Amino acid sequence: MRPIIVPFFISHQGCPHQCIFCDQTRIAGAAGELPDHEAIRSRIAAYRGTAGGNAVEVAFFGGSFTALSLVDQERLLGPLQSLRERGEVSGIRISTRPDAVDGERLAWLRRMGVYTVELGIQSMDDRVLSRAGRGHTAAQVVSACRLVKDAGMVLGAQLMPGLPGDTPATSLASLREVLALDPDFFRIYPTLVIAGTRLAELYRVGEYIPLSPADAVSLCKELLKTAFRAGVPVVRIGLQPTAELESEGGVVAGPYHPAFRQLVEGELCLDLTRKLATDLPRGSDVTIFCAPSRVADVAGQRRGNLETLRREGINVASIIADPAIPRQELRVEAGSVSRRGNLFTITSIGETHLVN
Ligand code: SF4
Incomplete structure (x- = not known):
């Protein structure tokens, strides 16, 4: 505590x-x-x-x-x-x-x-x-x-x-x-x-x-x-x-x-989402999974991150709060691809292919 x-x-x-x-x-x-x-x-x-x-x-x-x-x-x-x-x-x-x-x-x-x-x-x-x-x-x-x-x-x-x-x-x-x-x-x-x-x-x-x-x-x-x-x-x-x-x-x-820190961590979320969504088919719907306390950072203030991503061709269909995900990580899913990444290194730390 x-x-x-x-x-x-x-x-x-x-x-x-x-x-x-x-x-x-x-x-x-x-x-x-x-x-x-x-x-x-x-x-x-x-x-x-x-x-x-x-x-x-x-x-x-x-x-x-x-x-x-x-x-x-x-x-x-x-x-x-x-x-x-x-x-x-x-x-x-x-x-x-x-x-x-x-x-x-x-x-x-x-x-x-x-x-x-x-x-x-x-x-x-x-x-x-x-x-x-x-x-x-x-x-x-x-x-x-x-x-x-x-x-x-x-x-x-x-x-x-x-x-x-x-x-x-x-x-x-x-x-x-x-x-x-x-x-x-x-x-x-x-x-x-x-x-x-x-x-x-x-x-x-x-x-x-x-x-x-x-x-x-x-x-x-x-x-x-x-x-x-x-x-x-x-x-x-x-x-x-x-x-x-x-x-x-x-x-x-x-x-x-x-809320200056939220601006900083919101941009880290934006950077990592971009990184993880690289080379996904343009226009494909993306789901972002994050720790519950990260949802606001992922969306960005006034949902600005989602708007920025949309302009870049990344459509975030939903943000899902998942208590199993550490605060410093995000997971991005699009189609059959699922990628995890670290916010503080802006690197992908794993990719899996989902079987439907
Ligand atoms: S040392 Fe600290 S309290 Fe003193 S003038 Fe500088 S910032 Fe202010």
Whole structure:
């Protein structure tokens, strides 16, 4: 059973930097103070009430946890200790900057129950990091990742394709360099131009052009496939929608979509269907079998995949949800031919001829 995550957004607290893309207020959806003891306990109690027996984990997202003062870090983790002892909280996650961790701090965090550290890496290209105003280098990322792994903790890696100076090639190279550091999971956030940031100003004067939605989807497909082949899950693609992001003018430009991941996985389904339907007689009716949770991806948003395939001469007569099919596979049947394929390698992994 997957744990229930109790999120606390600690906003810009603790961060002395000003990355050009960052307005933590809008991204995290909260501008306020750090949550106090009572707020932490009552939110956990509320989540536990609906957890239905699942384990409950606490996550401090946003900001840079380890750049907070020690007093503040203790103030946030302290109320969780008795809950951990009683088994009411099974683990704690934090996110932070690569240059804000050291071995001593990580050892203390572990003792306090933190077992997952997500690093805001964004890029492994020093020129991209510099132009983004990150204030750290790729070498510091390497060192931080090693420290987290050496501390026996789970390492999450956040990447941000599409920053100024970034290209699809440097994005892919960044992901590969991080893969060499043995991350346990990725989050991929295509760069958005958020109101009130320096990036918005660069965009306004024509010095920054964000990825188009189509290019962002295409790049994220490649990143997702590369991570999948390396056996590392991508747990999120695209920022979580917040009221601030969805408000008028909140996102000035860039590939924002509240269901961005579905766009990416929908295109993977389209690519694989095309591949599996190659050399079928044009115009023959095709049936696609997929895991039940894949049906919407196969159809595409507003059934766009089916329309695209139809224009290409592939008539999808039906999509059949089949619980026996793994989520990463599709099966395509047309006439007497049945082909299976993998979404993350876009390859056929088997063909059978049906006997009527
Ligand atoms: S380090 Fe994180 S919190 Fe600080 S400015 Fe950059 S993105 Fe924002």
